[in-house]
Amino acid sequence: METSGGIRASLAGRYASALFDLARDQKQIESVGKSLDALNQALVDSKDFSELVESPLVSRDEAGKAFGAIALQLNLDPITSNFVGVLARNGRKSQLQPVIRAFRRLAAEHRGETIAEVVTARPLNDDQLAQLKTQLRTRAGRDVNVDATVDPTILGGIVVKLESQRIDASIRTKLNRLAQAMKG
Known part of the structure; x- marks a missing residue:
């Protein structure tokens, strides 16, 4: 953190x-x-x-x-x-x-919370945001505020940075990994 x-x-x-x-x-x-x-x-x-x-x-x-x-x-x-x-x-x-x-x-630190930086290709709706907050709260063990941004270049999926962890489930990253695997 x-x-x-x-x-x-x-x-x-x-x-x-x-x-x-x-x-x-x-x-x-x-x-x-x-x-x-x-x-x-x-x-x-x-x-x-x-x-x-x-x-x-x-x-x-x-x-x-x-x-x-x-x-x-x-x-x-x-x-x-x-x-x-x-x-x-x-x-x-x-x-x-x-x-x-x-x-x-x-x-957030002052309130005893943490912030997750979330990047998606399209804006999250309220239900998706609520589900994400619940999952992140379980993972972090405390309340989590979501700082959501939209970046169409990730093509789809989600990238989450929570404390020292980075979870990259974007389509762009998956395609890059596939391309690397095919090359080598």
Whole structure:
């Protein structure tokens, strides 16, 4: 299992740790988590927003203004609104998604939970997600939150990273193994 010390070793982890510490001190972990979830969903839903976050051509001032407008539009809590402004002004807007992931890990650890990173070719429906959580809870021995992402390049199946374990049951991996077996 990755400890908070491991999370804090990366750039995104240091930013996430600072945000988490501030949220914890102000007893706002849940509201900051919800705001970060809203930002993460905006990254998924809005091509313009995701391009803004990734573009090196957007200046720090322009990014700060855009993040401020997005914070208002998404009705983010004050801590998160200030934080995304700091990311933009420090030229670290591209770290937004890794910061969100690291914050989720820290918050889950704080609640005594663990996070499973799940990649599928298509979005999971609510029933599939519930079944997966049940299976992962049994495997981990404690509550598990699922951080699900969609990656059509895996073609089908699922890839799960739970604590130090990685389970790759994707069709892409199976095809690669088959190709290797046929070669050698």
